[in-house]
Amino acid sequence: MSETKKTGQTVQTTGHAWDGDIQEYNNPIPRWWLWSFYATVIFAIVYWIFYPAWPIGHSYTPGVMNTITYTVNGEEKTTHWNTRALLVRDMQTGEAAVKQRKHMQEVANASFSAILSDPKMIDFSSKIGKVLFEDNCAACHGMGGQGVVGLFPNLVDDDWLWGGRTEDIQNTISAGHIGFMPAFDKTFSEQQMDDVTEFVLSLSGQAKDKERVARGKVLFTGEGGGCYYCHNQQGTGIKSxxxxxxxxxxxxxxxVASQKDIMAKRTRVREVISHGVNRTMPTWKGRLSDEEIKLLTVYVYNLSGGK
Ligand code: HEC
Ligand code: HEC
Structure with missing residues (x-):
């Protein structure tokens, strides 16, 4: 070590010199830094004693923190402190879990009209229902329940194939449904197909050819086509x-709605009549609990604005 003059002060250097006159000061590490360093060392040692830390063979030091007790398959299990057991215990007896179970029980015991008139229960059902919907239903019906025309029905509008009362929706989700209509391509001649198509369009006021409509009506409402059997005489549909x-x-x-001209509309309707319909809404009973189906029912019911 040697000493060098720096603007009137004396400072220590390490005694090394480079290029003849470049020297390194020997300043001490700041106190605060040194003490923080000692503190981390002490913290580590305390941590090793209290928490699971060092590996020993196939095991490890478990630490002396309080033990955690939780239930596995109905049996109580006590282990040394660890975050996994802590999570399991929180999910079983933690404040949030207990609260959620309490809400779940309330919903399970309440009638739909009671749920729908209680903002708190609606709020709870919608939150859990949304998660259930995204996990189980969104793949077909879309994230917001908007569906895909031709494949999966829209659940957001207030038009229901199987009925829009809470009981109907609950039954749809629980038991599933098959939307079936036979193919008529072998039954009808070309002209009959044109006629019945025109009649279908007339039901929503979109037909252009009165004579076709008149002939189509006979097919639809009579034994020739037998459409009335499922769609009823007025064509308004039968929920069952x-x-x-x-x-x-x-x-x-x-x-039909997104087609501009009559020719395109006719083509769309004709396609359905010739090919028929065969699509399945899966059964959820057994895959979801009764409570979960109930929550989903409230969620879906509210998607359509509750109509
Ligand atoms: C594999 C695709 C698929 C999944 C997954 C699916 N659905 Fe469906 N869902 C359908 C189809 C297809 C229909 C139409 C059945 C028909 O044509 O009658 C339907 C119909 C419905 C209807 C009746 C709509 C109406 O207008 O009456 C409701 C309600 C419904 N689904 C709710 C759900 C809920 C809730 C879930 C999740 C638990 C779900 N769906 C999961 C395919 C699916
Ligand atoms: C066995 C019962 C059954 C018969 C018979 C039947 N339908 Fe259907 N029809 C259905 C069902 C079920 C649907 C589809 C509902 C769904 O899943 O969206 C449907 C759908 C349709 C649609 C499509 C509606 C839409 O919203 O896109 C048209 C058009 C139609 N039917 C016309 C006819 C005509 C015309 C006849 C007679 C030639 C007929 N149906 C006979 C059961 C029937």
Whole structure:
């Protein structure tokens, strides 16, 4: 070590010199830094004693923190402190879990009208219902329940194939449904197909050819086509067979609404009549609990504005 003069002060240097006169000061590490360093060392040692830390063979030091007790398959299990057991215990007996179970129990015991008149229960059902919907239903019906024309029905509008009362929706989700209509391509001649198509369009006021409509009506409402059997005489649909209402402007399979001219509309309707419909809404009973189906029912019911 040697000493060098720096603007009138004396400072220590390490004694090394480079290039003849470049020297390194020997300043001490700041006190605060040194003490923080000692503190971290002490913290580490205390941590090793209290928490699981050092590996030993196939095991490790468990630490002396309080033990955690939780239940596995109905049996109580006590282990040394660790975050995984802590999480399991929180999910079983934590404040949030207990609260959620309490809400779940309330919803399970309440009637739909009671749930729908209680903002707190609606709020709870919608929150949990949304997660359930995104996990189980959104793949087909879309994130917001908007559906895909031709494939999966829209759940946001207030038009229902199988009924829009809470009981109907609950039954749809629980038991599932098959939307079935036979193919008529072998039954009808070309002209009959044109006629019945025109009649279907007339039901929503979109037909152009009165004579076709008149002939089509005979097919639709009589034994020739037998459409009335599922769609009823007025074409308004029958909820118990999930047939579409053909008199409104909502189309779930034949994408008529987005066609501009009559030719394109006819093509869409004709396609459905010739190919028929066969699509399945899966059964959820057994895959979801009764409470979960109930929450989903409230969620779906509210998607359509509760109509
Ligand atoms: C594999 C695709 C698929 C999944 C997943 C699915 N659905 Fe469906 N859902 C359908 C189809 C297809 C229909 C139409 C059935 C028909 O044509 O009658 C339908 C119909 C419905 C209807 C009746 C609509 C009406 O107008 O009456 C409701 C309500 C419904 N689904 C709710 C749900 C809920 C809630 C879930 C999640 C638990 C779900 N769906 C999951 C395919 C699916
Ligand atoms: C066995 C019952 C059944 C018979 C018979 C039947 N339908 Fe259907 N029809 C259905 C069902 C179910 C749907 C589809 C509902 C759904 O899943 O969206 C449907 C859908 C339709 C649609 C599409 C509606 C839309 O919203 O896109 C048209 C058009 C239609 N039917 C016309 C006819 C005509 C015309 C006949 C007679 C030639 C007929 N149906 C006979 C059950 C039937």
């Amino acid at each position: 067979v999930g047939s579409a209402n053909l008199t409104d402007h909502i189309w779930t399979i034949a994408d």
